Amino acid sequence: NYKLFISKKIDKKIVYHLKFFDSKSAPIFPINGEELMKKFDIPQGKKVGENLKLIENYWINNNFKISDKELEKIVKN
Numbered sequence: 001n002y003k004l005f006i007s008k009k010i011d012k013k014i015v016y017h018l019k020f021f022d023s024k025s026a027p028i029f030p031i032n033g034e035e036l037m038k039k040f041d042i043p044q045g046k047k048v049g050e051n052l053k054l055i056e057n058y059w060i061n062n063n064f065k066i067s068d069k070e071l072e073k074i075v076k077n
Contacts, residue, residue, distance in 0.1 A: 036075070054074050
């Protein structure tokens with residue numbers, strides 16, 4: 001928005017991208033540490049954070065989708 005505001009001429013590509021992304025919402029990570037501890041009986045601590053990072057990376061690389069089966073596979077490894 002700032003680049004568009006200070007520019008003397010309007011770049012149509014910037015306007016297109018602003019409109020395109022304005023209608024989008026950021027995906028919300030579907031699991032948190034508490035859920036992970038309850039669902040998989042993991043004690044609070046470093047292991048929870050490590051698993052969350054692995055799950056998040058998988059989720060991002062899988063177009064922000066993860067099934068319960070995939071989640072279980074990640075945690076069990």
